[in-house]
Amino acid sequence: MTTTFAGLWRELEPLGRDGAAGGYRRFSWTEADARCRAWFTDRATERGLRVEADNNGNLWAWWGRRGPRAVATGSHLDSVPGGGAYDGALGVVSALAAVDLLRERGFHPERPVVLAVFTEEEGARWGVPCLGSRLLTGAIAPDAARRLTDDDGVTLAEAMAAAGCDPALIGPGDDLLAGLAAFVELHVEQGRALAPLGAAVGVGEGIWPHGRWRLSFHGRADHAGTARLADRSDPMLPLARTVLAAREAAGRNGALATVGKVTAEPGGANAVPETATAWLDARAPAEAALAETVAAVRSAAEEAAAEQGVALGVRQESYTPPVRFDDGLRQRIAAVLAAAGPGPAPALRTGAGHDAGVLAARLPTAMLFVRNPDGVSHSPAERADPADCEAGVRALAAVLEDLAG
Ligand code: GLV
Ligand code: MN
Numbered sequence: 218m219t220t221t222f223a224g225l226w227r228e229l230e231p232l233g234r235d236g237a238a239g240g241y242r243r244f245s246w247t248e249a250d251a252r253c254r255a256w257f258t259d260r261a262t263e264r265g266l267r268v269e270a271d272n273n274g275n276l277w278a279w280w281g282r283r284g285p286r287a288v289a290t291g292s293h294l295d296s297v298p299g300g301g302a303y304d305g306a307l308g309v310v311s312a313l314a315a316v317d318l319l320r321e322r323g324f325h326p327e328r329p330v331v332l333a334v335f336t337e338e339e340g341a342r343w344g345v346p347c348l349g350s351r352l353l354t355g356a357i358a359p360d361a362a363r364r365l366t367d368d369d370g371v372t373l374a375e376a377m378a379a380a381g382c383d384p385a386l387i388g389p390g391d392d393l394l395a396g397l398a399a400f401v402e403l404h405v406e407q408g409r410a411l412a413p414l415g416a417a418v419g420v421g422e423g424i425w426p427h428g429r430w431r432l433s434f435h436g437r438a439d440h441a442g443t444a445r446l447a448d449r450s451d452p453m454l455p456l457a458r459t460v461l462a463a464r465e466a467a468g469r470n471g472a473l474a475t476v477g478k479v480t481a482e483p484g485g486a487n488a489v490p491e492t493a494t495a496w497l498d499a500r501a502p503a504e505a506a507l508a509e510t511v512a513a514v515r516s517a518a519e520e521a522a523a524e525q526g527v528a529l530g531v532r533q534e535s536y537t538p539p540v541r542f543d544d545g546l547r548q549r550i551a552a553v554l555a556a557a558g559p560g561p562a563p564a565l566r567t568g569a570g571h572d573a574g575v576l577a578a579r580l581p582t583a584m585l586f587v588r589n590p591d592g593v594s595h596s597p598a599e600r601a602d603p604a605d606c607e608a609g610v611r612a613l614a615a616v617l618e619d620l621a622g
């Protein structure tokens with residue numbers, strides 16, 4: 218049995234990677250995802266943990282009998298396209314390594330400890346982030362989720378059925394949630410707040426409100442070599458204006474706005490496209506600033522579309538209100554880390570979404586962040602130092618020991 222963080226990390230690292238130095242593509246319910254899930258199931262089972270999948274495809278590995286007042290930890294194993302090695306995976310590997318460490322110390326939990334792996338946290342395949350935890354908590358209707366369609370036209374229901382899960386059963390898991398006393402998610406830091414403070418581990422304070430909007434510009438396909446500029450109805454032009462407007466609106470409102478996914482259909486190099494679609498990801502410290510940013514982008518898109526004779530459709534694909542992690546749990550964790558660690562763990566707010574943020578609507582949740590020396594994430598350049606990963610495992614173990622002891 219592999220007992221160290223480094224050994225577990227080495228095993229998981231090659232799964233779902235595009236070439237040796239490339240990023241990860243671990244989209245949910247794909248072959249790469251199945252390999253990651255099988256890896257987790259095997260590693261947990263060989264540790265004597267009982268692994269179950271809930272109706273939404275989230276995995277739960279129980280240390281001790283499943284029962285009330287359980288302490289949950291874990292994260293996700295899916296990735297964005299071209300993702301880094303640490304986002305999600307660090308929390309899952311650290312959870313297994315923390316169990317090993319606690320056992321080495323002879324710790325026997327009084328409450329059950331359960332290790333969770335959430336499905337489709339990134340929303341990379343079906344567009345809605347934290348889909349597994351949203352379904353579990355009832356934050357998305359099962360019918361709406363079943364109908365979600367990926368870029369190849371495959372619905373969530375079809376992909377789950379192909380993987381042997383019954384999509385008719387997806388939806389809230391009130392019994393499971395009622396049995397959880399707390400969820401603590403360890404995650405690689407995204408951004409660079411810990412390095413200047415000289416801290417290896419931080420404690421999450423809250424998450425900015427954020428959402429995704431799909432803007433579809435519909436024009437008229439035409440010949441690139443013969444259609445006069447004045448005669449075109451080119452959907453790419455208002456899309457381009459909208460991207461610049463998003464940047465300006467975010468700057469004005471102290472927000473972040475990103476257009477990271479754009480498609481032109483039918484996609485001919487020598488044709489004016491018929492449709493151009495852009496996904497707007499917008500986040501801000503407060504909901505008012507977020508709403509103003511999105512409204513400004515929307516009106517810029519409407520104006521630019523009208524000028525070009527292009528039709529525009531705007532659809533909100535997901536929305537996550539602001540999250541403040543449980544005060545009592547945070548204070549308890551801060552006290553544990555101050556006593557067990559090299560010093561106080563700074564409190565961090567983040568613009569990145571997490572399953573802990575979705576679960577916060579139903580139970581006390583908290584997060585630990587492990588220093589990211591460069592701050593880069595959602596990128597193959599994402600990294601964390603091995604010594605900091607080990608510090609994260611020790612911090613998580615101390616927290617679990619306190620909460621479950
Ligand atoms: C999750 O990584 C997010 O996009 O916030
Ligand atoms: Mn992510």
Ligand code: MN
Nearest residue numbers: 304305338404
């Ligand atoms: Mn993540």
